[in-house]
Structures are given as C-alpha cells and as structure tokens.
Amino acid sequence: MTLERLKKAERVIGIKQVTKAINKNQALCVFIGTDADGRVIDPIRSLCNEKTIPVEAAYTMGELGRACSIEVGAAAVAILR
Template identity: 60%
Template sequence: MTLEALKNANRVIGIKQVTKAVNKGFVESVFLADDADERVLKPLEELCKSKNIEVVKVLAMKDLGQACMIEVGAAAAAILK
C-alpha cells in the first residue's frame, strides 16, 4: 500500500480517529509517520498487530498530511474498508 492510495480512499486521520476505527473493525490498512512520538504510535501499532491490520511506515508527518490533503502533518491515517 502506498501514500497514493490515501488520496482517493475513504479514510480517517489522526491517532484517536484511527484507533476508534481499528477497534470497530473498519480499517483495511494504517499509515504511521516515523517522526511522530513513539509513545503515541506504539499502542496503535500494537493494536493493529493484534488485529492483523497492515501497518505502513511513512518517513514524515508532513508527507502523511499531504497525502491526506490536509495542511498540517499527521501522525496516523487509515484507509477504511
């Protein structure tokens, strides 16, 4: 899965929204920014692993934000089923 897929996909953005969607079983794959705070990302990453959801690492929050077509960086985003 690539960042290009986020541009046209039905998605959620942000740690809290992605976590809610993962818990409800609505997520196909999750994108996490490598430069985001590890203590924020770790619980979400472990949740995805426990639910067998693909996690894609992105280099920067800025890149993830741009792929989601928002003007700020994003620590996490997810493509919905």
C-alpha cells in the same frame, strides 16, 4: 500501499479516529508517520498487531498530511474498508 492510494481512499486521520476505526474493525491498513512520537503511535502499532492490520511506516507526518490534503502533519491515517 502507496500515498497515491491513500489520496483516493476513504480514510480517517489522527490518533483518536484511527484507534476508533481499528477497534470497530473498519481499518483496512494504517499509515504511521516515521517521525511521530513513539509514545503516541506504539499503542496503535500494538492494536494493529492484535487485529492483524497491516501497518505502513515509510512516510513522514508531513507527507501523510499532504496526501490527506490537510495543512498539518498526520501521525496516523487509516484507510477504511
């Protein structure tokens, strides 16, 4: 998946919201910032592996934040079904 798709898709931003979307089987794909703290994103990676949700980790938190039109970085973003 690309940042262009992320810009146009229905999505949730942030660790808590992404975790909720994964648990409710609403997440289609999860983007994780390459510079995000491992302690924060490792539980999301594990959850995605359990639920077989693809994880994209090719962008920084700043790039993810800009793609979501927010002024701060985003450690995690999920595209919703």
